[in-house]
Amino acid sequence: MTRVLLLATIIINLVTVNSAVAMDGNELLKSCSPVLKTKSDVNEDDYIGYSFCLGLMQGITNLNMTYEVSLGKKAYFCLPDSGIINSQAARIVVKFLEDNPQRLNEESSLLSILAFAKAYPCK
Numbered sequence: 001m002t003r004v005l006l007l008a009t010i011i012i013n014l015v016t017v018n019s020a021v022a023m024d025g026n027e028l029l030k031s032c033s034p035v036l037k038t039k040s041d042v043n044e045d046d047y048i049g050y051s052f053c054l055g056l057m058q059g060i061t062n063l064n065m066t067y068e069v070s071l072g073k074k075a076y077f078c079l080p081d082s083g084i085i086n087s088q089a090a091r092i093v094v095k096f097l098e099d100n101p102q103r104l105n106e107e108s109s110l111l112s113i114l115a116f117a118k119a120y121p122c123k
Helices: 002-021 025-036 044-074 086-099 108-119
Strands: none
Touching (some): 025 044, 025 086, 044 108
16 A cells, blocks of 8 residues: 555656646746736736746756856856846746747746846856
């Protein structure tokens, strides 16, 4: 019984991880666009995507801070010393996606990194 439960948990996790990894630029644009609205204009249906977007922004920028410390100017991008807030990060990504519609089929994390690299190149 324990093995069946463990196997079921592993399968559920694999399916969940694969669906999260498969997010492309179209879905990212849909998730991050509500971040540009005022909070009173965000409806309940937007909150899951809104939260996912802000979490992704936090994760990517935090991970890159580790790269900046260990790799210096070889990091993917170099944020200002004061950092950026997640909603600003989302605005940068949304602008990049809107300016590059031909890339919307690409993976969401890659597109986010490219957006930050364009906005904050390491010098």
